[in-house]
Amino acid sequence: MTDQSPPEKPPGTLPRLGEIGLTNYAPYLMNRIMGRYNASLREEMADLGLTTPKMRALAVLSVIEGPLIRELAVYSVVEQSTLSRALDQLAGEGLIRREADADDSRATRVYITESGRSHFETLWPRMVEAQERMFRGIPAEERHAFVGTLQKMLTNIRKHEI
Amino acid sequence: MTDQSPPEKPPGTLPRLGEIGLTNYAPYLMNRIMGRYNASLREEMADLGLTTPKMRALAVLSVIEGPLIRELAVYSVVEQSTLSRALDQLAGEGLIRREADADDSRATRVYITESGRSHFETLWPRMVEAQERMFRGIPAEERHAFVGTLQKMLTNIRKHEI
DNA sequence: CAGGGATATTTGCAAATGCATTTAAATCTG
DNA sequence: CAGATTTAAATGCATTTGCAAATATCCCTG
Numbered sequence: 001m002t003d004q005s006p007p008e009k010p011p012g013t014l015p016r017l018g019e020i021g022l023t024n025y026a027p028y029l030m031n032r033i034m035g036r037y038n039a040s041l042r043e044e045m046a047d048l049g050l051t052t053p054k055m056r057a058l059a060v061l062s063v064i065e066g067p068l069i070r071e072l073a074v075y076s077v078v079e080q081s082t083l084s085r086a087l088d089q090l091a092g093e094g095l096i097r098r099e100a101d102a103d104d105s106r107a108t109r110v111y112i113t114e115s116g117r118s119h120f121e122t123l124w125p126r127m128v129e130a131q132e133r134m135f136r137g138i139p140a141e142e143r144h145a146f147v148g149t150l151q152k153m154l155t156n157i158r159k160h161e162i
Numbered sequence: 163m164t165d166q167s168p169p170e171k172p173p174g175t176l177p178r179l180g181e182i183g184l185t186n187y188a189p190y191l192m193n194r195i196m197g198r199y200n201a202s203l204r205e206e207m208a209d210l211g212l213t214t215p216k217m218r219a220l221a222v223l224s225v226i227e228g229p230l231i232r233e234l235a236v237y238s239v240v241e242q243s244t245l246s247r248a249l250d251q252l253a254g255e256g257l258i259r260r261e262a263d264a265d266d267s268r269a270t271r272v273y274i275t276e277s278g279r280s281h282f283e284t285l286w287p288r289m290v291e292a293q294e295r296m297f298r299g300i301p302a303e304e305r306h307a308f309v310g311t312l313q314k315m316l317t318n319i320r321k322h323e324i
Numbered sequence: 325c326a327g328g329g330a331t332a333t334t335t336g337c338a339a340a341t342g343c344a345t346t347t348a349a350a351t352c353t354g
Numbered sequence: 355c356a357g358a359t360t361t362a363a364a365t366g367c368a369t370t371t372g373c374a375a376a377t378a379t380c381c382c383t384g
Contacts, residue, residue, distance in 0.1 A: 014287055018225045022237070026305075027199050027293055028221070029312040034192050035239035036319040051340080059190070063180045069363060075184070077197035079342055084364055106349045106362045125176055131189055134315050142311055143188075149308045150191040153296045157198040213370080232332065241372055246334055268332040268379045 037130050044126045048119060049093065053078040053086040058120045059127075061096060061112035068107050095119055199292050206288045210281060211255065215240040215248040220282040221289075223258060223274035230263065231270050257281055 022028050038052060045055050056076035060067070064075065069087070073080040087110060090096040095116030101107035112120075135143055184190050200214060207217050218238035222229070226237065231249070235242040249272060252258040257278030263269035274282075297305055 014290055016224075016283075017221060017286060017289075022222065022225050023313060023316065024309060025293070026309050026312060027196065027289070027296070029309065029316055030192050030196050031200075031218075032237075032239050033312065033315050033319055034189065034196055037189050038193075053340090056193075059179060060184065062178075063184050070361090075194075077194050080363075081343080081365080082341060085340085088364095101362095104350070104362080106347095108363070121178075124179060127179075127189070128176060131187070134188070134318055136318050138311060138314055142307075145304075145307060146311045147186060147188050147191070149300060149304055150188060150195065151185060152300055153195050154185065154191055156296055156298050157195060215370090230332075242333075243335080243373080244371060247370085250334095263332095266332080266380070270333070 033134060037134060040130050040133075041123075041126060044123060048123060050119075050123070051086065053082050054090055054095075055120075055123065057083060057086055057090060057110075058095065058112060058116055061110060062117055062120050066099070066109040066111050068101065068109060072110055090116065195296060199296060202292050202295075203285075203288060206285060210285060212281075212285070213248065215244050216252055216257075217282075217285065219245060219248055219252060219272075220257065220274060220278055223272060224279055224282050228261070228271040228273050231260075231272060234272055252278065 017025060041055070042052070045051065050058070053076070056078055057072060060072060060075045064072075067075065069083065070080060073083045076083065078086065087096060087098065091098055095113055097111045097113055098108050099111060101109050138146075179187060203217070204214070207213065212220070215238070218240055219234060222234060222237045226234075229237065231245065232242060235245045238245065240248065249258060249260065253260055255277075257275055259273045259275055260270050261273060263271050300308075
């Protein structure tokens with residue numbers, strides 16, 4: 001299962017993917033798991049008229065009050081141009097509201113509406129279920145350690161964004 | 163159907179995303195981290211004429227010999243119709259080869275060519291780098307525990323696919 | 325062993341995506 | 355303070371995507 005652990009890089013030679021094995025390469029596992037998670041939510045989202053970018057924007061907006069659009073793009077992991085159009089739709093459906101920034105008239109802040117919030121609240125239990133499926137049989141302590149590692153990883157990548 | 167988790171808790175018992183906080187919700191963290199990982203590889207891939215689906219197919223094919231297309235779709239986390247077209251391109255570029263299955267003439271098996279393998283070998287060091295960036299400062303033991311948890315999660319979701 | 329599903333893959337098409345560009349406004353520089 | 359540069363967001367456009375349907379083949383049942 002778990003391979004031999006080389007904490008130090010062997011000088012010169014990089015192990016091949018074939019040697020590590022797909023299932024020991026963390027990004028592969030993460031992509032595969034998230035692909036499944038996202039797919040499992042797609043149907044529920046479609047019922048609510050949501051796409052992945054729209055859902056992500058709503059999720060972030062349910063937590064963060066009035067971010068700039070470029071900030072929202074980072075938090076919700078959506079290209080800014082894609083987000084711009086997702087926000088067009090969400091605004092048209094009355095789920096969010098765009099508001100010119102007070103200090104910078106280039107900038108726009110985004111707020112979730114009550115309707116947007118209740119829309120997201122409808123989806124949220126399905127998201128919790130999907131998460132529970134992923135973590136089934138994994139003890140709480142291990143989950144916490146896992147999330148702790150993810151948070152460190154986020155800190156690492158954050159140095160390169162925002 | 164072995165759903166051990168509490169099916170439907172009484173209303174109000176489910177913590178909201180806002181209460182958990184985005185950075186305690188594992189799928190959010192994973193999506194964000196993988197979004198960054200994938201974005202960081204996109205430029206390198208573009209230089210090699212690869213898109214994400216093409217790269218993923220090559221990666222899997224460098225490890226798994228001659229899978230069926232539908233299997234490759236699962237392993238590489240790409241929609242089958244998208245994969246079908248990605249394979250068209252890869253075959254046109256001589257990086258893979260499709261071969262009719264001996265026993266089932268509906269089915270097609272896919273093989274990486276030498277050229278495809280060396281293409282992927284060019285990208286692989288960048289993938290290792292991207293992974294190293296993610297894991298920077300995280301001790302080997304913690305990495306292994308993390309990968310171990312991912313493997314359990316993959317087992318969980320596998321019950322729902324393949 | 326014929327007929328009605330399953331299964332493997334491809335393809336048509338509308339919608340979504342992402343890059344590059346545009347527009348508008350803020351900020352820096354000499 | 356003018357002009358150049360940077361930044362925020364939207365948009366044009368070609369490509370990509372994913373769903374649904376089409377095509378081809380296989381398998382099961384009576």
